[in-house]
Amino acid sequence: MNDATSTRLTLFNFWVAFGAFGLACFFGMYQVLERSGLFAFLQSPAVYFASVSTHGVLMAFVLTTFFIMGFGYYTAAHSLGQPVWNPRLAWTGYGVCVGGVVLAAIPLLLGKASVLYTFYPPIQANVFFYIGATLLVVGSWFWCAIMLVMLARWKKDHPGETVPLPMFATVANALLWLWTSLGVALESVFQLLPWALGLTDTIDVGLARTLFAWTLHPIVYFWLIPAYIALYCYVPQAAGGKLFSDVLARTAFVLILVLGLPIGFHHLYMDPEQAVGWKFLHMVGTFAVAIPTLLTGFTVIASLELAGRRQGGAGLFGWIGALPWKNPMVLAAILSLLMLVLGGFGGIVNASYAMNAMVHNTAWVPGHFHLIFAGTVVTMYLAIAYQLWPRLVGRKLYSEDLPLVQLWGWFIGMVVMTTPWHILGLLGQPRRISAVQYNSVLTLSWDPYESLMVIGGFILLVSACQFVYILYKTQTAGETLEAEPAAADDAVRPPPAWLNGFTLWNRVILVLMVLSYGYPILQFFVLKTYNPSAWGY
Amino acid sequence: MQIRSPDKNWLHEKLAGLGVQLSQLEINELERKWLLVSIAMIGLFVGAIVVTAVSHGIHPPGHVETIDSASLHLSQEFAEDKLGVQPTPLADGSIQVRLVAGRYGFYPREIEVPAGRRIVFRMASMDVLHGAHIPMTNMSAMIVPGYVSEVVSVFPKPGEYPMLCNEYCGLGHDHMWSKVTVVAQENWRKPATGGSQQ
Numbered sequence: 001m002n003d004a005t006s007t008r009l010t011l012f013n014f015w016v017a018f019g020a021f022g023l024a025c026f027f028g029m030y031q032v033l034e035r036s037g038l039f040a041f042l043q044s045p046a047v048y049f050a051s052v053s054t055h056g057v058l059m060a061f062v063l064t065t066f067f068i069m070g071f072g073y074y075t076a077a078h079s080l081g082q083p084v085w086n087p088r089l090a091w092t093g094y095g096v097c098v099g100g101v102v103l104a105a106i107p108l109l110l111g112k113a114s115v116l117y118t119f120y121p122p123i124q125a126n127v128f129f130y131i132g133a134t135l136l137v138v139g140s141w142f143w144c145a146i147m148l149v150m151l152a153r154w155k156k157d158h159p160g161e162t163v164p165l166p167m168f169a170t171v172a173n174a175l176l177w178l179w180t181s182l183g184v185a186l187e188s189v190f191q192l193l194p195w196a197l198g199l200t201d202t203i204d205v206g207l208a209r210t211l212f213a214w215t216l217h218p219i220v221y222f223w224l225i226p227a228y229i230a231l232y233c234y235v236p237q238a239a240g241g242k243l244f245s246d247v248l249a250r251t252a253f254v255l256i257l258v259l260g261l262p263i264g265f266h267h268l269y270m271d272p273e274q275a276v277g278w279k280f281l282h283m284v285g286t287f288a289v290a291i292p293t294l295l296t297g298f299t300v301i302a303s304l305e306l307a308g309r310r311q312g313g314a315g316l317f318g319w320i321g322a323l324p325w326k327n328p329m330v331l332a333a334i335l336s337l338l339m340l341v342l343g344g345f346g347g348i349v350n351a352s353y354a355m356n357a358m359v360h361n362t363a364w365v366p367g368h369f370h371l372i373f374a375g376t377v378v379t380m381y382l383a384i385a386y387q388l389w390p391r392l393v394g395r396k397l398y399s400e401d402l403p404l405v406q407l408w409g410w411f412i413g414m415v416v417m418t419t420p421w422h423i424l425g426l427l428g429q430p431r432r433i434s435a436v437q438y439n440s441v442l443t444l445s446w447d448p449y450e451s452l453m454v455i456g457g458f459i460l461l462v463s464a465c466q467f468v469y470i471l472y473k474t475q476t477a478g479e480t481l482e483a484e485p486a487a488a489d490d491a492v493r494p495p496p497a498w499l500n501g502f503t504l505w506n507r508v509i510l511v512l513m514v515l516s517y518g519y520p521i522l523q524f525f526v527l528k529t530y531n532p533s534a535w536g537y
Numbered sequence: 538m539q540i541r542s543p544d545k546n547w548l549h550e551k552l553a554g555l556g557v558q559l560s561q562l563e564i565n566e567l568e569r570k571w572l573l574v575s576i577a578m579i580g581l582f583v584g585a586i587v588v589t590a591v592s593h594g595i596h597p598p599g600h601v602e603t604i605d606s607a608s609l610h611l612s613q614e615f616a617e618d619k620l621g622v623q624p625t626p627l628a629d630g631s632i633q634v635r636l637v638a639g640r641y642g643f644y645p646r647e648i649e650v651p652a653g654r655r656i657v658f659r660m661a662s663m664d665v666l667h668g669a670h671i672p673m674t675n676m677s678a679m680i681v682p683g684y685v686s687e688v689v690s691v692f693p694k695p696g697e698y699p700m701l702c703n704e705y706c707g708l709g710h711d712h713m714w715s716k717v718t719v720v721a722q723e724n725w726r727k728p729a730t731g732g733s734q735q
Contacts, residue, residue: 045711120665122665123665204683244568248568248572270678270679271598272681272684274601275599279596279597283583284583287582290579291576295568295571295572295575298568298575353596353597354595358674362672428672432704433710433711437711441697442698442699530683532607532682
């Protein structure tokens, strides 16, 4: 059951998310062109770094946060069969988020916040950038609260019943976000804002980087969980089968929540302010959180295989051909999983305690995270949009073929763009440069790969424009959709209580967070630290 | 004062309850196997890292040492005449190199080190964040203002290597690099100038 309120909330959030996505792709295209050095008139570090900052903020913070909120409202109303609790609060949160984005956008576009999307003290952005980013986070907490309350109310009304899997995962994500955004919130409120407002002269960069690392990796799971929800809850049905295992799906979401949080230090491997022991501890956790992803890959592929065999696919690989490749959700799942495998391999290298030194901060890293985020995660976001848009606007999807072309384009573009980045990274090219200015023979070997990435970027831009066009045409010119019959949920054997709620897991997380971040944060108040001067910006 | 020992029965019941719940979980046989394979695979990776870290001492840099970035030029170690390759090797035979990173270069801009010998880089930033990386080697470290970054590497092959700044440090970041020349051990002459060891 989706009432008018939840539909409107979802739609309004999706508009911002996908508007930001379309815009950010143009910035991305400019960046590959500028960086390739093929067009001399485009060369400008000032414009490039302003563009990188805007592209990163739009993709990583605006697209994700608004998409996740919109999808959450839909999932909660749909799977629990109840209206969104306190719509006024939901709209207030939405307003706070939009206000924050507008406030942050002004200095970003004026080049007054070229601190990339990971901030970078002691380089200082205009204060409105920090206020805007903080408001975006605070606004998203309204959504978290609504998700938690809706689950609590449903459980009270349905004692002993199993929480529907999509809602279980959505609440896991809300909790993950509350836990993880605390790190950047502390950095923002106690360090960045007072410093940008001129209340304090200096900032402890070591502490700031540690707090940001707290947020920096789990945030990736915040982005990933909606993609996993689609893989577990939409893909098996779309392929004509059913989910292989409900219990392991819940286990995977719980493992991501619990293990995903205390691992941020693999972003600080090369940093001087944390000792090797703590880095080692976080490394073990980073590898452990690969387990739920390996489980997810297995469960989703097993579900696809069941579906393929039901449709007559035989032999070891025959079921692959028998899958409905023309269903956007199925196609997206296959392409997503392929990119997850490729990107996951790169991630294992990054996470390796010693191997990381070879690729740290090189072009390898954006190669890796574009495969995982822009590849795996965004591809599933696009498929979710194709699935939900008709239900949200009450019209049939504008075209049956164009979404398939668009998804293939996104996949091919992503592979063409990220493969040269992985090679460039191994050849030592730094990730955050606008041009190659080194008078060294080494850089000659970089040239051929730079042209290839431009082609990838162009394919991606075309694909992004197709996506926005399909949604626009569906909304304005699609045929009216008749109401679909509700799909009957497969009855599942009730999972044990500890896979039907989060009280236990919150306690486990608290202990893990204290163990992994307690002393590493406390040390900045125990050691004699010298804050750098504010002359850096 | 008497400290009450934990109730053994309580713990026992809890654990037994957990065991019963786990055994009642409906997990497909194949899935159970895959779970074991996943755990074994991750165990193998972590095991390899533990072995190299413990037995070969291979760690990322993680030398927690603070320094006042605002007065580097007045410090014992990073004063102008103390920078560069140090004439006296460390006690274990390693060559020490001291660098200051600042917009937009590593100072001194050119250094010459011997091949095949342990080089200990000690670096500090005089302004913002920087990162030092010699491509295709494991010489890599973030240079965070307020801290001394210490990283150890060995360059097996002679040649000219660029040392690139790999962390965004401002609009001139693209231009920030220095030259490291690695020469064969027998051709290397220790520098005449440079700070003495403390």
